[in-house]
Amino acid sequence: MLRSLSGRLLILTGIFVILAELLILVPSVARFREDYLTSRLERAQIASLAQLAGDMITEDLEQELLRNAGVYNVVLLRDEARQLVLSSPVPSEVVDTYDMREPSMARLIHEAVQALFTREDHVIRVIGNPVREAGLLIEVTMPAAPLRVAMVDYLRYMVLISTLFSVSTALLLFLAVRYLILRPMKRVIGLMRAYAEDPEDSRRIITPSASVSDLREAEEALRELETQLTGALRQKERLAQLGSAVAKISHDLRNILTSTQLFADRLEGSQDPTVKRLAPKVVNSVARAVNLCESTLAFGRAEEPAPRLCLVALADVVGDVIDGERLALGSESISFAEDIPATLRLRADPEQLYRVLGNLVRNARQAIEVTGTEGEIAVAAEESDSHWLIRVSDTGPGLPPKAQENLFTAFTGGARKGGSGLGLAIAAELVRGHGGTIELERTGASGTVFVIRLPKEIGLQPLAAQ
Numbered sequence: 088m089l090r091s092l093s094g095r096l097l098i099l100t101g102i103f104v105i106l107a108e109l110l111i112l113v114p115s116v117a118r119f120r121e122d123y124l125t126s127r128l129e130r131a132q133i134a135s136l137a138q139l140a141g142d143m144i145t146e147d148l149e150q151e152l153l154r155n156a157g158v159y160n161v162v163l164l165r166d167e168a169r170q171l172v173l174s175s176p177v178p179s180e181v182v183d184t185y186d187m188r189e190p191s192m193a194r195l196i197h198e199a200v201q202a203l204f205t206r207e208d209h210v211i212r213v214i215g216n217p218v219r220e221a222g223l224l225i226e227v228t229m230p231a232a233p234l235r236v237a238m239v240d241y242l243r244y245m246v247l248i249s250t251l252f253s254v255s256t257a258l259l260l261f262l263a264v265r266y267l268i269l270r271p272m273k274r275v276i277g278l279m280r281a282y283a284e285d286p287e288d289s290r291r292i293i294t295p296s297a298s299v300s301d302l303r304e305a306e307e308a309l310r311e312l313e314t315q316l317t318g319a320l321r322q323k324e325r326l327a328q329l330g331s332a333v334a335k336i337s338h339d340l341r342n343i344l345t346s347t348q349l350f351a352d353r354l355e356g357s358q359d360p361t362v363k364r365l366a367p368k369v370v371n372s373v374a375r376a377v378n379l380c381e382s383t384l385a386f387g388r389a390e391e392p393a394p395r396l397c398l399v400a401l402a403d404v405v406g407d408v409i410d411g412e413r414l415a416l417g418s419e420s421i422s423f424a425e426d427i428p429a430t431l432r433l434r435a436d437p438e439q440l441y442r443v444l445g446n447l448v449r450n451a452r453q454a455i456e457v458t459g460t461e462g463e464i465a466v467a468a469e470e471s472d473s474h475w476l477i478r479v480s481d482t483g484p485g486l487p488p489k490a491q492e493n494l495f496t497a498f499t500g501g502a503r504k505g506g507s508g509l510g511l512a513i514a515a516e517l518v519r520g521h522g523g524t525i526e527l528e529r530t531g532a533s534g535t536v537f538v539i540r541l542p543k544e545i546g547l548q549p550l551a552a553q
């Protein structure tokens with residue numbers, strides 16, 4: 088109970104209400120005493136007026152009047168000269184005198200507290216203004232005990248009322264909290280548990296229904312979170328399925344390509360000069376494809392295998408890539424330019440380098456093709472002490488915003504019809520495998536430039552010297 092929200096609220100409300108009641112109680116007791124004394128003065132004033140009837144007032148009547156007024160003596164000063172007096176025996180000395188003519192609240196409170204602790208037999212004197220301006224001053228002597236009894240009764244009554252009040256307020260608050268906060272919270276907790284059991288089931292995503300706006304906000308945030316999580320889990324599942332599909336495809340594709348390889352080998356023996364010239368390229372391409380299938384199968388996972396580094400003549404690889412792209416050209420006139428020092432040899436995995444450059448040049452070609460105009464694709468390379476730099480540039484239309492926002496991210500950056508959005512992600516991953524970087528140097532209406540930077544050293548080992 089103490090640990091629950093509603094329990095704590097119940098107790099705190101009780102305490103706060105009691106504190107508030109105390110603040111009201113003290114002045115109201117002081118007010119009660121003031122009223123009590125004023126009414127005594129009024130009664131005594133009425134009793135004293137009986138004197139005006141002259142000598143007709145007997146001793147007995149005087150005593151009775153005083154008893155009814157609840158005082159021992161009364162002196163009413165009518166004006167400077169005349170005064171009315173009723174008196175009966177006073178059992179003891181007057182202990183305190185209270186002036187009720189212009190009391191301040193602080194004095195009233197102080198005197199009220201004092202009055203609560205007076206002794207049974209105390210006699211007090213009270214001075215006040217007569218009502219209806221019937222005189223200058225009225226003074227009575229009276230016992231303190233009845234006042235004390237009345238005050239204690241009043242206090243008891245007030246405490247009872249405030250207790251009832253605070254208990255019922257706290258109870259109502261307790262019920263309200265239960266109904267408005269705890270019940271919806273429990274519902275949310277239940278729904279969260281149900282969701283956690285099977286987060287891939289989108290029917291279990293919470294439907295916000297709380298009427299309290301703060302809770303509603305929490306529910307909406309939760310729904311967003313759950314929707315994202317379910318989406319991510321499904322995407323993961325799809326990727327896993329895709330992974331196994333890729334493995335199966337690679338497997339069969341390799342078998343088909345192996346037979347193609349056998350046919351291509353035969354082509355090399357042909358006498359036709361064109362066939363003779365093209366045959367080695369066909370053989371090479373098919374060998375690359377078989378290689379790719381095999382490494383995919385061998386690793387059977389999404390990551391690319393580690394590069395098998397060797398010294399590669401970059402001009403040859405770029406030549407192969409460009410030859411391939413030329414063959415793929417339709418009627419468009421795209422020119423290819425190479426600016427690579429013939430002697431430049433870099434340390435890389437030739438198959439992977441071919442794929443990286445193949446993806447970049449192919450993207451450039453496809454981008455220019457879409458515009459239906461002429462264009463140029465250039466591959467340039469240079470070498471510094473620490474790096475090899477390969478720059479692939481084109482005069483195409485530039486990357487669409489979607490591709491720029493999701494650059495190098497698999498499946499999300501593709502903005503080309505028929506494209507899978509994998510090419511740049513694969514290129515980036517392969518370059519990273521070489522310890523290098525690939526960057527979009529510039530893109531816009533005048534064309535696009537990608538730069539690949541491959542380090543000459545990995546750690547302390549100079550790659551070029553090996």
Ligand SMILES: Nc1ncnc2c1ncn2[C@@H]1O[C@H](COP(=O)(O)OP(=O)(O)OP(=O)(O)O)[C@@H](O)[C@H]1O
Nearest residue numbers: 450454485486490501502503506507508509510511
């Ligand atoms: N040189 C370029 N000029 C203009 N747009 C480009 C260029 N290179 C890439 N893009 C844009 O970037 C997108 C992503 O390219 P990416 O190679 O990753 O995927 P894709 O070409 O769509 O599909 P695929 O997986 O078949 O390569 C492309 O769809 C294309 O819109």
Ligand SMILES: [Mg+2]
Nearest residue numbers: 446450510511
């Ligand atoms: Mg591509």
